[in-house]
Structure formats: structure tokens, C-alpha cells
Amino acid sequence: MGAPHKTMMTWKNLQISLEQTGYVASDDLATALHIAITLARPLLLEGAAGVGKTEVARALAVIKDTELIRLQCYEGLDASQAIYEWNYQRQLLSIRAASEAGETGTAVENRIFSEDYLMERPLLKSIRQDKSPVLLIDEIDRADEEFEAYLLEVLSEFQITIPELGTITAITKPLVILTANGTRDLSDALRRRCIYAHIDYPDRQTELAILASRCPEVEVHLGQQIVGFVQKLRQEELEKVPGIAEMLDFAAALAGLGIKDLTSDPSVLQAALATLLKTQADRAAVPMEVAARIAGKAA
Amino acid sequence: MSKVTRFTGSDPGAVARISGFMAHLRAHGFHLGVSETELALRALSCVNPIVHSEARLALKSVCAGSVEDTAQFDMLFDSFWMAEGRVRHKVIPSKATPAGKGTKSTRTDNSRSTSGKGSIHEPEDSQDADESYAQGTGKLLASRAHNLMKKDLRELVSSEDIRIAERVAIRLGKALRDRRSRRRKVAQRGRSIDLRRTIRRSLATGGEPLHLAKSKRPKRPLKIVALCDVSGSMMNYARPFLAFLAGLMRADSASDAYLFHTRLVRITNALRDDDPMRALNRITLLADGFGGGSKIGANLQKFANGYARNFVDGRSVVIILSDGYDSDTPEILGNALAKLKRRGCKIIWLNPLKGWQGYEPVAKGMAAALPHLDAFAAAATLTDLAALERTLERL
Secondary structure (H helix, E strand, C coil): CCCCCCCCCCHHHHHHHHHHCCCCCCHHHHHHHHHHHHCCCCEEEEECCCCCHHHHHHHHHHHCCCCEEEEECCCCCCHHHHCEEECHHHHHHHHHHHHHHCCCHHHHHHHHCCHHHEEECHHHHHHCCCCCCEEEEECHHHCCHHHHHHHHHHHHHCEEEECCCEEEECCCCCEEEEEECCCCCCCHHHHHHCEEEEECCCCHHHHHHHHHHHCCCCCHHHHHHHHHHHHHHHHCCCCCCCCHHHHHHHHHHHHHCCCCCCCCCHHHHHHHHHHCCCCHHHHHHCCHHHHHHHHHHHC | CCCEECCCCCCCCHHHHHHHHHHHHHHCCCCCCHHHHHHHHHHHHHCCCCCHHHHHHHHHHHHCCCHHHHHHHHHHHHHHHCCCEEEECCCCCCCCCCCCCCCCCCCCHHHCCCCCCCCCCCCCCCCCHHHHHHHCCCEEECCCHHHHCCCCHHHHCCHHHHHHHHHHHHHHHHHHCCCECCCCEEECCCCEECHHHHHHHHHHHCCCCCCCCEEECCECCCEEEEEEECCHHHHHHHHHHHHHHHHHHHHCCCCEEEEECCCEEECHHHHCCCCHHHHHHHHHHHCCCCCCCCCHHHHHHHHHHCHHHHHCCCCEEEEEECCCCCCCCHHHHHHHHHHHHCCCCEEEEEEHHHHCCCCCCCCHHHHHHHHHCCEEEECCCHHHHHCHHHHHHHC
């Protein structure tokens, strides 16, 4: 079962190296990621917005010292956007030039359907790299079901057929990370193919560690207040719950404003809230007094 | 202690034990095939399987496929490996009901006599043994202390009920279907050609329209989102409602279902199980605390802030099945409904007590809810639910 690896990497090691790049991963996530890498399976990450799903891929690319290829999904995403497309303009120019030079049909045809005229899109690009890249398929639940089915085929075979060129088989298999945040239910087939991990909002300790690794300039006392404040705020009735990125922005804003203590100046705190609360209703829901009260509790 | 189930120590090796565990998960509605068993074994080789927390994480990442699964997995894991599970016998009437059209029963006679070791052990010398054997459906239920107060949904609903409810649900579904938009939208395989887009695209190919952009009139069906109150006060009415939910989920792939008592549980995936009775079994597992107190306001609030964001939009009809007796303050309920309403959905409240003569919505919660409702109707039986067709057609 599983030939011994050159460098036997355990999930703990992976967790540590992730942390060195500034990504604090939970045990669940680190194990799932480790298994996905070792077994060369795609990893499906689910969780609320702003818990750092996309960031996992970025951190992984840094660890593996490889390229991150990203495919952002959206409704109506089709093969020409995701896999490949012929460069029509160049083909037409080439045909015109050929007809003026009096070239024959087949030679022209062979030329215009060669690699030079092929435009790689993320999926094709990811299987033609010399070093296996990290392929991030972001928000897969936004894409249509048709595309999901096609993706399934690519992910299991790691080969793409281009009618004019033939089948292109992967030189190296990419490490595939898919993210979803529940716009629609994904198909069972896709879920079954993937290793699954659910990412939640971090607990206090984890969030402190994230803050410490991302914004080392924030002092410990203020850091604890910030994390406590954001964690309390997440329990309030809000439309958009602040994620980790918002928390880091908030910390950076406070550090930039030269604040040493969250409770010292309510008006500055209120101004800095712009980094956490992004809708009118949420701003209205947390007026100055409420913010000051939460900050007081957090401290 | 014959009821306690665990993997047998005499199993020849990891393979048998894991396949036993996979069978255990499968019996609780996880969709796992042979390839997953293999994957699970390979996943275990990636970690140190001796440490049980690592083994748990590794198996979880392979076997669980959704948030609901993740929550259930830990319980099932404990019940199998930590020998805390119990075999419970099935309590439905013994009349063997053939599976309804389009359903395949995964429970055949062979399913229980899983050959090879590491299978789930059935009770052998307890007094329930006869019945359990006769049913052929001894099931392992992961449970701890809550087990005592937990009611088994299968006691409440028979598969006969589900089939009737399915017919009702199909009719209701039809009342909501067939609403095609007037607008046209780009589609891969549309009926008509989107001229503007085709010409725009043809510019890239020197005026040759190589790609024909198609468009179609998308279907805009209303979808049903049902929330069912299964708190203590609703116990007597839960039966038709649960059957209705089960039927609805089976009849209509776009609908969505939730249960609430003191907690809110999404049961859509569980109810879609091929085997209707097993589906109920899965819900029983999910709805820990069934028949307890009711926190309608808090649960609806949670729904409005959570699931509703993804699953409720202007084309949803939210059906709430509850008697409105809430242990929370009515303001919470009112706010939650107002918030839900702002998503543009229609809200229908079905109250079993409304059917009573001289019933006024005296419960304060109900009074707070009324201004936000599009319809407030009586529903205590399946017939009442069937009569809803008209109401839905008007929406």
C-alpha cells in the first residue's frame, strides 16, 4: 500500500509547513489535504465565505514551490473558457496570407490547427506543466451542472481531447482543490470523487495564531482584543458575517491608526468597523454604543 | 450485552474491519461504493492509523461528503469503533409493502447476512431477536444518553403514508410548476439563436458566424422549502407532515426540507434516500431531541440567517408546519419572518390547530407571525395538505 515516499511527509509536517507560509490549518483540513496530495485526489472544500478556502490553494502552491492555476467558475462558464480555444484571429490572418502566397489547402489546414494557434485555458494549462501545479477551481457550485459533469471527466482521466489535435494526456497531474459555498447542491458523483473537508470559522486560539502570523506588527494585547471583538461580532445578527480577511483588514486598520487599546476611542473604533461590516444594514445594526460594549466585553 | 455492536477482534485484518465499517455507514445512508472502501484503506495508510483521532480524520475526509455527513460521521464512528452502538429493531407494521414506483429498495434479504467478518452484529439472544429477524432489518443506531427520549420516526410514519403523501406532493408540485419566463436567456442548448450575441462573437472570426449563440426561455418554477416543527406539542400532528415532507422530497428534486424542535436540522439529503424507511431512520439520527421543546423564533431566525441565504429566493414558497406555540418571545419570531420575507419568498403557515372550531391565533407567537404570512391555513391531515393545491395555484 503506497510505496515509501522520498520524503515521508506526515500531515503534521504539512500543517507545520502551511503555518510557515502563514496559513493556520485545522487538524481536519491538514489531514484531508495530506490525503488528497498523497492519493492524488481532488480536495473539495466547503465553508462560509471568508474562512480561507481559496487561501489553502495559495499556501499549498507556496509550499510545493509550484504554479497556482486558478479557474474561477461562474454561471455560463463553458469549455472554451475553461479548457482551450482556437485563436481565430490568427487563423484567419494566416489563411489570408496563405491564399495570397498561393499555398495549398492541407498545409494551411495543418498549420492553423497546430499548437501555435491554440490558446490554453486553465484546465488544459494545468495538465501540461512540467512540474505539477496547484489547480484551484473556485466556487464550483456557481458553474452549471453540465460543466460539473465535464469537469468530473477531466478530473478522473486527466486527459483532454481536442478533435483537431488528438488527445492530450497529462504530463504531471495537478493537485486539484475545489471550493464551494453552497450556491447549489453539488452532485453526488463529484462529492464521491473528492476528498472532503469543511472549514469553519476559526476558534479563538486559531484566529490569534492567524493574526500573529499575518500581522506580526499588532501587539499581543490588541491582538487578543481584536480577535475577541470579531468573534463576538460573528454571533450578532448580521447579514454578512466578517471573515478572516476582514479581521486582518480590521487589525491592519487599527495598527495603521496607531491604536493601542480597542476601548480607548469609540469613534476610531467605529471608523475602523468599515473594514468589518460591509452593508448598510449591518452598519446600522452595530452603532457606536454597541460596538463599544462588544469591545468592552472582548477586553 | 448482546446488543452492543462493535467490530470483532477476530477479524483477519484491516480490510475486513474497514469494509465492515463501510457497510455500517452505508446502512445509515452514506453513498459509498467499493472504490470508497479502497480509498479509505489508502487514506489510512497516509496517517498513523493506530492513533484513533488520526484514523477518524482520515476516514472522515474520505467518507463524509457534506456538512450534514460530517456531523453524523463522528457519531457513527464512535458507535462502530468504540462499541457504543446498539442494535435497534424496526417497529413498522409487518405488512410487507412493495417499494413505490421509481424507488429501489436496497434492503434485500442478503443485506443483513453480510458474509465475511467485520459485519454488523445482530442481536442473537435478546427477546427482540425474533421480531428483528422477522423484519430482517436490524439496524445499528448510534446513540448515547439521548436515546431514551428520542422517538423513532418510523413509529410514526408507515411507507403506506409516504406513498399517499407522495401523490399529494406531486399534485402540489404541479400547481407550482410550469412557469416559464418571458425573457430569453443564453443557454448552451437553446431553441432559438441569440442574434445579437452571435454577431458580436462573429467579429472575432472576421465576420463569419462560427459560433451560434443560443437562447431559451428558462423555466422559473417555484420551489417548496418546508420547515416542520417536531416539538412536543406537535407530536400528534407530526405524522402526516413528515410523510408529506418525505413525499415532497421524493416527488420534486428542487424542494428543500428542514425539521426543527430546539435545533434546526436540514433533512433534504437524508429524505432523498432511495429507501423511504431508511430515509426516516437517517432523520431520526439527525433530529436528536425529537419531541422536545419548541423554539420556533430562534430556529426561523437561524434559518433566515443561514440556509435561507442559499436556498430561498423570490421563487421559493416557504411552508412552515407548526402550531405556533413558542417558548421564545414573539418578537424574535416576527423579526425572523420579516427577514425571511425580505428575500422575496412567499410564506405559508400551516397550523394543525386552526382546524379546531373556534380557534383564534391566541398563541402570541402566531399573532406576531400573521402580518408576514401570505397564507395561513389549517392542516392536520394529508387531506388538508392536498386541499392546499388551490392556495398554491393562486400564489
